[in-house]
Amino acid sequence: MPRSDWRRPPLQQLDPSIRRIRMTVSYHGAHYSGWQRQYNALTVVQVLEETVKAMIGEEVEIVGSGRTDSGVHALGQVCHMDIRNQKVKAEKFALALNRLLPPDIRILESSETGNTFHARYTAMARMYRYYFKREQDMTAFDQSLVAKVKRFPALELLNGYASCIQGTHDFTTFTASGDVSSSRWRDIYESYWRMETDRWGKQLLTYTICGNAFLYKMVRSLVGSMMDFAEIGMPVQEFSSILASKDRHKVGRTAQACGLYLYKISYDENEYAWFEEKHDE
Template sequence: MPRNIKLLIAYDGTDFSGWQRQAGRRTVQGEIEKSLGKVHKESVNLTGSGRTDAGVHAAGQVANFLTTIDSMEARRFVPALNRILPEDVRILEAAEAGEDFHSRYDAKSRTYRYNIIPGSAFPWELRYAWQLWRQPRIAVLNEFASFIRGEFDCSVFAVPGDKSISRSRYISGASFFYEGGRLVFEITANAFLWKMVRSIVGTLLYYEEKGLGPQSFVEILASKNRSLAGPTAPPQGLFLWKIDYYRL
């Protein structure tokens, strides 16, 4: 009987067309499936916890696949795959999961981090952060962020092309803090709309710079009108940080 293997994955999304396999494009899922195919000598389907867009990175993406190899311990997939994979994708952990484990449907919450450099930066940092060229007021940003916690209709952050049937999401945490000279926005929710985190970051920074008051910001959230939101932040600052599960 095939074993279900859970992978913890990190990648630099700069040179990828996102996570999901696409014909004729370089994707993270596609590269890992190619490597799994070489190890198994047959095609293997990889299921991810969710999609990331082109240019978006991951420190804690989770995926699972079924293996017919009986002789290999789950942890041995780490070196076996990393020897084949390109250097911008790394398997951090591999473990055997329950036969019914599904990396997407069993996810309880997803955490993203967005990195902002409020000033000068080394050139290599610009692959992993948005250079803002100003010092935003973190107290104002955190006041705005407090209003997006809880369950609400997130239509104001829905970009054109989002195909979600429901736009209601439960956000359990959202805050800004400084870490290593960077301004970091961390957000945790049960799920996200397409480009939702980048839309939130762009909106909060836009209205902080404009000097909008908290009550006006609350009214914008309630409007469900995307045209009232700010610009979408660029992809390079965004990291899929962590996935938490109900079961493994």
């Protein structure tokens, strides 16, 4: 779909006394009930906001590029906060906050930005990666960080399904109940499976997907379904038909949260411009 149809609200001007600080965050999601604040559970953003308050004595609202569910990890979540504090240099927030945060949340970088940047509304692409290991290759360090399977399905068949996902589609079929999005059409720029090797020399089956945005549990539903369908040898054309059916009853399982990582957020308007140009042809 053209970017003009993304329905993003206009950015608000910042008060001259306000600074906007951008941060890139990694976290071990198994220890938290997701990114977004909740009334009855500990979340990543709650810990971040409380730590910033302890550091500068100021209540802040931290806005992320998007939400991650309970148990989902992040290597490159991007967020911002608007503060009145004028003393702390922007690049020092990463170092100072990491001294106060628990070790399962790390600020990778921090910088000053302006009202032309918004962690959510100026994001151009979001990339997720999912990791599987065979049961026989699991180490003591993989618990809650990698999903476990008995065997790997055929890579060629998995990539056949993955190719169907690229492009612009209505992803109702792979959207969990509870999604409140007004539209379930999404642009998917990249979708592929690869065999990789972890730092212990063990095989990792990885899935990478990158798009303009994602629906509730969409990635985990896609991953679990592709793995189930490849196990029984479902033809690629049948997978394509299931995607087009918009029938939630036709999907496979939803993959575990532990294997999913929010890998990267792109704010580069040119990185996937080819997709927009292709759409306009």
